[in-house]
Amino acid sequence: MTEPLIYELSSPGRKGVVMPEPDVPLAELPSDLLRADLPLPEVSEIDVVRHFVRLSQLNHAVDVGMYPLGSCTMKYNPKVNEVAVRLPGFAWTHPLQEPETVQGNLALLYELQEMLAEASGFAAVSLQPAAGAHGELTGVLIMRNYLYDRGQRQRTKILVPDSAHGTNPASTTMSGLTVVEVPSDARGNVDLAALKAALDETVVGLMLTNPNTLGLFDENVLDVTRLVHEAGGLVYGDGANFNAIVGICKPAELGFDVMHFNLHKTFSTPHGGGGPGAGPVGVTQELAAYLPGPIVALSETEEGSLCLPQMPSRSIGRIKSFWGNFGVLVRAYTYIRMHGAEGLRRNSEYAVLNANYLQARLKGTYPVPHGDRTCMHEFVAQGRIEGAEGIRTMDVAKRLIDFRFHPPTVYFPLIVPEALMIEPTETESKETLDAFVAALLKIAEEARTDPDLLHTAPHTAPVSRLDEVKAARELKLCAPCY
Amino acid sequence: MKEYTYDRNARYARTHEWVRLDGSEVVSGVSDVAQDLLSDVVFVDLPAVGATFKQGDVFGAVESVKAAEDVYMPLSGTIVAVNGELADNAEWVNQDPYGKAWFIRIKPANAAAEMATLMDAASYKKYAEEEAAQGH
Structure with missing residues (x-):
């Protein structure tokens, strides 16, 4: 990732704002509450704006693409x-x-x-x-x-x-x-x-x-x-x-x-x-x-x-x-x-329809433990692919990022091993759902022919595969507190 | 289904703990099947020495990058030792589940009767394979 920390953008003496002269008497703060060592970044307004706009562009959001995070209901947030x-x-x-x-x-x-x-x-x-x-x-x-x-x-x-x-x-x-x-x-x-x-x-x-x-x-x-x-x-x-x-x-x-x-x-x-x-x-x-x-x-x-x-x-x-x-x-x-009452009902119906469409199209490739039932607004598949024994849900999820989809919820609920919990919401069109299915079917094919492509994914994201094991085992919880 | 290892000298609970007689005491941990289902283990929470539990009680938890699962007493008894080295070597659970990654040592209260309620390695292997086939 190329974006530096805002502290690394700091240049001594640079300011983003000029405070006006106070129009009320100054109050003296007790000296024991004052300190000289407060290392805040010294940056201009445009430094701050560009830094955070660049960071936001590295992110995935529902305004960028589909976000089928099961249970979380990442539906569109209307601008109105x-x-x-x-x-x-x-x-x-x-x-x-x-x-x-x-x-x-x-x-x-x-x-x-x-x-x-x-x-x-x-x-x-x-x-x-x-x-x-x-x-x-x-x-x-x-x-x-x-x-x-x-x-x-x-x-x-x-x-x-x-x-x-x-x-x-x-x-x-x-x-x-x-x-x-x-x-x-x-x-x-x-x-x-x-x-x-x-x-x-x-x-x-x-x-x-x-x-x-x-x-x-x-x-x-x-x-x-x-x-x-x-x-x-x-x-x-x-x-x-x-x-x-x-x-x-x-x-x-x-x-x-x-x-x-x-x-x-x-x-x-x-x-x-x-x-x-x-x-x-x-x-x-x-x-x-x-x-x-x-x-x-x-x-x-x-x-x-x-x-x-x-x-x-x-x-x-x-x-x-x-x-x-x-x-x-x-x-x-x-x-x-x-939306009114009718619109709210329609949203529920489309949320359920979208989930059932995905379940029907995916269950021949990814196991769906309760795939014999009609699902509601979401369903739980498994990231297990026949003929690709070394592939796990996490590999499928990470590879989806390369197709510009946010991965579904993984490893929850706990009662389904290798869970892949998919909730499209009513937001998505049939074209988007079809593109999501196409990506998952392609990934299943890759899992059989080129499993390393999945093990090392994502390849196009700002950061590649993060070492979650190291992050969980070697906790560094004490950042410097200013 | 993947090929797992099974300790032929151990007996197994349906919740995937193994238990092995060692003199008048027993040693327990989680099976190779359990560690694979959990994936990379990052933390093991163990009880205090001296604590007493009944068979089936939760005595601790094992946490991986995917999930945190309770672990259950395979036999009733008192904890006489815990494997403190797991605190810094949680990966042993993945590498050597029947050896270096033992969890607890128990002074059993009723070993003879309760051992009979557990599975031997062959039955446990069959049980684990059936569970996997059902998608569990």
Whole structure:
């Protein structure tokens, strides 16, 4: 890679900005807080602009090409979302303003709560959580507190299927509860016999992703939620895959009690460098009092209807400052309003159609363990190629980069060895899907005739094959801290 | 399916741990099949000496560039030693799974009965091949 570090571009005395003379009296800082050794890069504005534009050009993004990262839903982020969030009324307000002065913003939040409730069937929604896993933690705390308030303090366990996202057991552990893993059956559903055996009066509930990470809609989901309820537990829905079913079925009607929405997946807000995200949580009427606040409530006052902050009566408390990640919420609102109910349903249908098209075209070349079933918005293949025994999923994934496709998710879910988890989203045209298939078929051919081409891939990326083993074994976590 | 090595003197759990009698104690680690499924191992998390577990309990974890998997007690008993050298030589799990890369030494509580629940090398080989054929 040819781009130097910004520190290497530094030239003594060069400046990007000239600070104006202060128009207020100078305050003396305590001398023990001052230091002379702060090695920041000295660069001009154009140095900075060019450096970061060049770095961005080395990257792959959904604006550059297909990004079929399974479970992550790398759908296109419409640019109108960015136009909306930059409107001065949204961009120039402050979270500490009096509610009466930001009624437009609060009305948007209120309507977004209502729209998410309508799409999911839940009675109430809090927009506070800042990401999917944050929503999970919120949901588990709501379930726990609800049961504890009813004297059920012996309930300490959360059941998690072996196909779950790793965040589910992590959220459970963070909430002080214990994880019990439930296996999948031969068709990729929750194993009902194992579920029954695990259910008793010590179980808070089950965390279920439906469709699950195999891309399969659980054929017994109604039995699953009924069994958990009969044992006195609650069912948490991991909404990571909600984008497959929006407008088609409502999780609350399937028996879920709580669910988070990944606005950065289903509702097209950017994933952007780890954040900001938004993971609103919806709940049934019974659990509504436990939502984190503030939520926005419509109140009748002498001046007419006002949108005002409200703390639910048995709230688990605040889990985020102010109103959550407001800018993300504006983008999701825009996406929903641009598509309408019909458009959201169509997006789900196209996401599922695209995934099934890829599954049908690839399963003769790459094994698909549940390829006998219709998949939802994604499916899990394996990077194993007949006649190319030395090739692994990682080799296939790295070679895809040379064809200008982002590799799919690899080695997840853990229950499928050599997993290659493909989610095209509704974004991609048939031409793009065909090009992706052509690349994977070509790679399978190369695997048999020229396996080293795969072992040493990528060949056209800014950096070649990275030594992941060395990176994981020889950790250098202590960068100089300035 | 690839050709794997099997220690004929060991017995095996369905979760791919091997266990070998050594006097009144037993030594345990993970099989050649397990290390291949995991790919390059980067870290092994082992229990404290003196800890007591039942057969089937999670006693540690093994982490590769692909995944982190729990490892399970092949027999009930008390940990009398752990292989501290794996901390700096995780690659031994890939290179010599039945030898240098032993994980733990156990003083078993009920060896005779529990050994009978484990597979011998021939049965384990058959089991691993069936699992691979099913895509697991």
